[in-house]
Amino acid sequence: MDLYEYQGKQYFARFGIPTSPGAPADTVDEAVAVADRIGYPVVVKAQVKVGGRGKAGGIKLAGDSAEVRAHASAILGMDIKGHTVGRVWIERSSDIAHEYYASFTLDRSAKKHLCMVSAKGGVDIEEVAATDPGAIARCHIDPVDGLTADTAAALVAEAGLHEEARAQAAELLVKLYTCYVEGDCDLAEINPLILTTDGRVHALDAKVTLDDSAAFRHPEWEEFAATETLDPRERLAKEKGLQYVGLDGFVGIIANGAGLAMSTCDVVEQVGGKPANFLDIGGGANAAQMANALEVISSDENVRAIFINIFGGITRGEEVANGIVEALGRVEIAAPIVIRLDGTNAEEGRAILAGRASDRLVSVPTMIEAARRATELAQGATR
């Protein structure tokens, strides 16, 4: 889960990482009240989970309450790359002497954490990496050992941060690592990390991605999850515990396992169809989960046929079949269903489905044939 900037900063604050004083606001009046409280000048920042807000006019400096009123009313409701701004973050403006960059993420090829620090912050770091790779100091951190104060100090020196920023930046880096590890982040990034004209180092932005798998040990994440904006189909799927990604085609896909779901999309596309979605019902899915999946797929009006592709391992064939039967009784499913079922208890599952077979529920023995059949049915329905 990606956090909004203000949530990232609130998360940083839990780990003692310094940020500018500020607060979120959902209305113009609230924005003015926040600004009056924290003191001028302030920056009004659009809260969207997409880059390029500054260029789009989503970040404005305000010297008094009239300016806050003007900027907040322009920014709230603004569309930034398809994201509507529903909330702004108001924070005290900082006098910036220098802008830096710092981040932690997992380097999957090295199987260790990667820390990156640069004196060239405030700009797109991928561009710095491409044009001036030497400007980024990198260090792999063994998760067993963690990040020591000495390593942090060496990194900020290697990155060429200004002398007067180094001690504070090294201390901040250790706190950011703690936030990254104890806070179960996939990514913890500060760009820019600034040195103010009066000699303080703090985070002017916060980009945090949380590892959804760790949610069980972070009850405090619930408030973040509540603010997540998803495509309505994706929200429904998430509520039902399904892995769903909306696509723009017309063949609804249900498969077990991310790999098979992707592979099913591949095959549908290769036989001339267009997948309407990626949906993984997960390992060990039961009848209720299959019924939920069919409900989600049926809520997409672009779906002209549904292809259910199950290869049971931990998922049992009779559960899948019972789920389909249950869903047929529970939900109005307009599109015909093509099913291909193999693996654990597939025969039991096929026997259950055989009792319900019709032109609306077709069992097909192989993945390719099933993809063809579903595509034909979908195209027939479109004509």
Added chain:
Amino acid sequence: MSVFVDETTKVVVQGISPSSQGLYHGLRNRAYGTQVVAGTNPKRGGDVVEGIPVFASVAEAVAETGANASFISVPPRFAAEAIVEAAEAGVPFVVCITEGIPAHDEARVYNLLVRDFPGTRLLGPNCPGIISAGKCNIGITSGDIALPGGPVGLVSRSGTVFYQALYELTQKGIGQTTGVGIGGDPVPGTSFTDVLAAFEADPETRAVLMIGEIGGSAEEQAADFIKDHMTKPVVAYIAGVTAPPGRKMGHAGAIISGTHGTAKAKMDALSAAGVVVAQNPTEAGEKMAGIVRDLG
């Protein structure tokens, strides 16, 4: 021959109780012919469940039964601890199928094993396990989809495409030496490269089918290994050819950012290493059938 496990492998199922997934799959594995010699459960030491003696710890199970492999299917919050317990007990081969282990736990456990327990190989987590056709099945693969006798070694990141690929081979009458599901998580204990090296060294494996997926760089690393070290023919399929960039497809492993980690980048790297690249699992099976025919 098979790699990593065979008919002499003795398995301890960690976290066993009458209603556990571990018992369900452990019994299926035993029915396949696997020697399931023990279970563990801190609260049920001394019990016998379905004929499987239960011990309070892995160390006890190893001491009493000579178990040399473990099977873990405990919930995510207990999985890291379970893996470390097996390593501390000196178990050389640990299969963990648990899905949804936090990435930080995985990274820590992986590096702990590398440093302190070099004698333990972890397969997974979030994997279907390993099947040595006709000899040993540890994990959740339905045993009847594998065909003994070789000559193909199978390695896959995706679980269900692993089954699909086994099935495609079996349907064509092509046997397998071993099928290894390495799992789709960010930090797998065993990599493509580890398995490819084992297949290259195994005299009965004469060709390898590799199933990758989008995201990360494991397939590119495998391509480098194949180019430099493999003499045996390799066929590959990468799931997610048509996946849109920037979207997380189900699990942490499968995300594309920019051009890095796309199916195309991986397929190009594999082709350049001399691998026969297929567009879907069925085509992969067909291409492998051609290669096996040529091997004679």
